[in-house]
Amino acid sequence: MCAETTPRPDYKSTLNLPKTEFPMRAGLPRREPEWLARWAQIGVYDRLRQKKGREPFTLHDGPPYANGHLHIGHALNKTIKDMIVRSHQMMGFDARYIPGWDCHGLPIEWKIEEQYRKKGRDKDQVPINEFRGECRAFAAEWVDVQREEFKRLGITGNWDDPYLTMDFHAERVIAEEFMKFLMNGTLYQGSKPVMWSPVEQTALAEAEVEYHDKESFTVWVKFRVVTPGDLEGAQVVIWTTTPWTMPSNKAVVYGDDISYGLYEVTATPEECWASVGDRYLLADNLAADVLGRARLEDGMWTRVRDVPASELAGLELAHPLKGADGSDGEWDDNRDFRAADFVNDDEGTGFVHCAPSHGMEEFELYRDLGMLEQVITYNVNPDGRFRDDLPFFGGTAILKPNGKEGNANKVIIDKLAEVGGLLARGKIKHSYPHSWRSKAPVIYRNTPQWFAAIDKPVGDGQDQHGKTIRERALTEIDNVNWVPKSGRNRLHSMMEVRPDWVLSRQRAWGVPLTCFTKKGALPTDEDFLLRNPQVNRRITSAFEGEGADAWYEDGAKKRFLEGIVNPEDYDQVTDILDVWFDSGSTHAFTLRDRPDGTEDGIADVYMEGTDQHRGWFHSSLLQSVGTTGRAPYRNVVTHGMTLDEKGFKQSKSLGNITPPKDVINQYGADILRLWVAQTDYTADQRIGPEILKGVADSYRRLRNTMRYMLGALNDFSESDRVEPADMPELERWVLHRLTELDDVVRDGYAKFDFQGVFQAVFTFATLDLSAFYFDIRKDALYCDGDTLRRRSARTVLDILFHRLTTWLAPVLVFTMEEVWLERFPGEDSSVHLVDIPQTPDAWRDPDLAAKWAKVRAARRVVTAALEVQRVEKVIGASLEAAPIVYVEDADQRAALESVSFEDVSITSDITVTGDPAPDDAFRMAETPGVAVVFAKAAGAKCERCWKVLPDVGTHAHPGICKRCDEAVGDAA
Incomplete structure (x- = not known):
């Protein structure tokens, strides 16, 4: 018979193994909507507002357009804003966030017109307020869509009461802010070249323009000297990339400090627009290139002599179309010829043709000379076609309605060749302004527009920040903190050179320029504009109750003027305000007027993409300093653009876009938020499948860290807590590290440095904790009995838990909520209702x-x-x-x-x-x-802790070491 053997004990049940139901797999796409619903149910945002005694902190939302689904840039932008708001709330502020939308303007109007075109409707035949109503409904629909898409990203805010530029109160305030320019004397009507979209038939602001490569016709055109003397009959050659401006030419200018010469043709090839004996005036630095363009090789021309600028002064030139049959005298007047400081000999010919109706430098030159009446033309209609009665070119189009090249350039070039006015022609690929909505090229076109003068004294000019809008803006820029610092220089350089602000647009959907002009008066007359506070109050009162549609109702002029002035003496302006004025005014009706705004009407933070230095940051500053003398923001934070993984701009045509919805459906919104936190948002960022895989891996490692803590903290109670002074050194070292990390986190969040915060916390969690502290203390946590070492470790884990969850909650809003609720379940429990705990400085121990x-x-x-x-x-x-x-x-x-x-x-x-x-x-x-x-x-391997020790097997419980024997005994 075999001897009976005693079975070996199974010590696994005596170990303090981690216990948690927190899953390794997150399942974020499925579970995140549950947390969103829970936050809405318990009213997290509203409950935070009820915390008393906190210093307010307000991020003012730059309004997106309500006209389409969100793209990755929206996700980046709103996530950064959310991290700013949440982190400041958890650092003890009353951090408010009122989301907003830009609801007026061409993007929405354009969509309604597209619908009309599909139905064969003519917009001009529809009553204006009916059309505006369709625009309003379209915007409202997209506000609702975008609101849900933003909320799905985990963005906190006052979603139930956002600001909309089309709300009646907002329209009233926008009009009111415009009237401040009317009343302080900076508003004027002027006729000058503005960027004009022939496709959209409206003026555009710089912020509404983007630059793309465009292939343009380029011509070298000859202007004959008609002044008697040695140079009579010589040809001044100009170069232009806009042949369509030649019919509007009124002058040619030269540079005082440029070296010019007289060049004579001595021989010609078979095909050439030059003839033997022709004499050309050219800049010496450019002569060889120009003559080469005319197919004149070396040896076919000679330089006759110098032509000093003093000799050029006083010459008159003939337009190349002068005397052409059928020209009806349109171009018979001699062209002015004078020096100008914007001429150089870097490219072209050293001479610049001037069409002041289509070029700002030329316009300003002749404005300063007091000669605008002699040089301004009105040859180009709003749709980009030449006026019908213009000889040779009437009705030809610079651009077609679809934005493609029209026939005007070709017809003009052919005519110049026919009359002998061309020396050479070609094509050039260059960066050219396009409307960012229609994507069609724009032109400079002289039209009557309404402007805010930025160099004219505002009111009485008595303001500590400066007399003019420009002076005030430049002063205030230096009173703002810019993140990154380069933002200051960018906006400052723009503000130094920007022209007057074009406020008017020739469209229908927007807030009108609520002003009246006196019939028969000139824009320069003192009484041209009606400046009457009583009239203004009538208008704003109507807008408050009815919205801006009141301006377009039948009898509006009589309603607003009767009993104050004679309505028949005035004309009502029908242009709408530039939408950048709308968004630039949002601080007034959002920060100033709302209970959850700010006492001084100034935001703590504006945060948008770098393109907004010429957009919202710019217009908000102009509008605010023009009405209050101050900037509407204390901090301006800027993010770059989002590119694909290879660094290319994302576009549907390239198939390289990363829609936020796709990322959320595959990974969850927290992965998208983590991508934002991991990137340096101040520069351009990249995103794509491989990058997101890396982000997901970082997330997995963090999740495992949190899961480990949850398991080790199972059943932890206050009776387990150990005071830091009684802890072993290793635990006290962890507490010291927490004091260092707390400084980094708070400083980083205060400076909007989310990448710095996340990198510091992630490195701490993965290297200091998972790879070091957890690795070491796993043995004590699992195998010790009720020892000081184990209780100290669990106390530190509890301290770590409260800091890691709150440090990361502004970034991983869903995951940290899941982690928090795993330990602290409850109907009203949420990590987003607590603050980052204070870390005692007494824990700091550098030695x-x-x-x-x-x-x-x-x-x-x-x-x-x-x-x-x-x-x-x-x-x-x-x-x-x-x-x-x-x-x-x-x-x-x-x-x-x-x-x-x-x-x-x-x-x-x-x-x-x-x-x-x-x-x-x-x-x-x-x-x-x-x-x-x-x-x-x-020694032997302990069957419980797996250490190899000499004493294994010498204690009461077989096969284990002394430490484990005592632990098993305690457990029994």
Whole structure:
């Protein structure tokens, strides 16, 4: 018979193994909507507003257009804003966020017109308020769509009461803010070249224009000298990339400091527009190039003599179309010829043709000379066609209605060739302004428009920030904190040189320019504009109750003027305001007028893309300094543009777009938010499938860290808590690290540096915690009984939990809520209702940190030495080892001897010595003075903690070590 054997005990049930239902797999796309619904149910945003005694902090939302689904740029923008708001709330502020939408303007009007065209309807035949009503309904529909898409990203805010530029109160305030320009004397009507979209038939602001490469016709045109003298009959040659402006030419200008010469043709090839004996006036630096363009090779021309600028002065020129049959005298007047400071000899011919109706520099030159009446033309209609009665070119189009090249350039070039006015022609590819809505090229066109004068004294000119809008703006720019700092220089340089603000648009959907002009008066007359406070109050009162549609109702003029002035004496302006004036005024009706606004009407933060230096940041500053003298913001934060993984601009045609919805459906919104936190948003960012995979991996590692803590904190209670002074050194080192991290997190969030915050926290979680502290304390947490060491570790884990969840909550809004609720379930519980806990400065211990830096350095050498043995299959785990560690530095050696270095190194035993290390000892170049010789641990493997120790099997419970024997006994 066999002897009866006693079965070996199973010690697994005696271990303190982690217990948590927190899943390894997040399932974010499925679960995130549940948290959104929960936040709405418990009213998180409103409950935060009820916290009393907090300093207000307001981020004013730059309004997106309500006209389409969100793109990745929207997701980036709103997520950064959300991180700013949430982080400041959790740092103790009353952080308010009122989302808003830009509801007026051409983007929406254009969509309604597209619908009309499909139905064969004519917009001009529809009553204006019926059309405006369709625009309003279209915008309202997209506000609702975008609101839900923004909320799905986890964006917190007052979603139930956003601001809309089409709300009646908003329209009233926009009109009211416009009237301040009317009343302070900066509003005027002028006729000057503005960027004009023939496709959309309206003026455009610089912010509504983007630049794309365009192939243009280019011509070298001859203007004959008609002044008697030695140069009579010589030809001044100009170069232009806009042949369509030639019918509007009124002058040619030259540079005072440019070297000019007279060049004569001595021979010609077969096909050439030059003739032997022709004489050309050209800049010397450009003559060879110009003559080469005319197919004149070296030897076919000669330089006759110098022509100083003093000789050019006083010459008159003939337009190349002068005297052409059928011209009806249109171009018979001689052209002005004078010096101008914008002429150079970098390209072209050294001479510039001037059509002041289509070029700002030329316009300003002749305006300053008092000669505008002699040089302004009105040859181009709003649709980009030449006026019908213009000889040769009447009715020809610069651009077709679809934005493509019209026939005007070709017809003009052909006519110039026919009359002998061309020297050469060609094509050039260059950067050219396009409307960012229709994507069609724009032109400069002289039209009557309404402007805000930025160099005219505002009111009485008495303001501490400056007399004029420009002076005030430049002063206020330096009173703002710019993130990044380059934003200051960008806006400052723009503001230094910008022209007057074009306020008017020739469209229907927007807030009208609520002003009246006196019939028969000139724009320069003092009484041209009606400036009457009583009239203004009538208008704003009507707008408050009925919206801006009141301006377009039948009898509106009589309604607003009767009883104050004679309505028949005035004309009502029908243009609408530039939508940048709308959005530039949002601070007035959002910050100033709302209970959840700000006391002084100034936002703590404006945050938008870098393109808004010429957009919303720009118009908001102009509008605010024009009416209040101050900037509407204290901080301006700027993000770059979003590119694909290869650094290319995202576009549907390239198939490289990353729609936020696709990312959310595949990974969840938290992965998209984590991508934002990981990137340097101040520069252009990249996104794509491979980048998102990397983000998802970082998320997985963080999630595992949080899962580990949750498991180890199972059943933790206040009775387990240990005071820091009673903790082992390793725990006190972790607390010290928390004081350092708390500084980094708070400073980073205050400076809007989310990348810096996340990198610091992620590095701490993965290297300091997972790869070091957790790795070491796993043994004590699992295998110790009710020891001070284990209770200290769990206390530190609880402290870590509260900081990591709140530090990361502004970024991973859904995941940190899930983590929080796993420990603190409850109907009203939410991580977003708590603040980042204060970290006592008493935990700071730099001497201890310096000591543990030495310990960690030595540990890295031991770990690397054991990895060699593991790879060579000498050992399976580090607990099978008992290495000898040779340490030259006495302080480092003392540090290792004062701690349980075998526990720190996760070995069963370890020997630290100051003896000289053998030559074959393991070393690491980055840690000089430390060497390791491998040795196996003596004894047997403990069946409970797996350490290899000599005392295993000598205690009451078989097969385990003394520590485990005591722990099992305690558990029993």
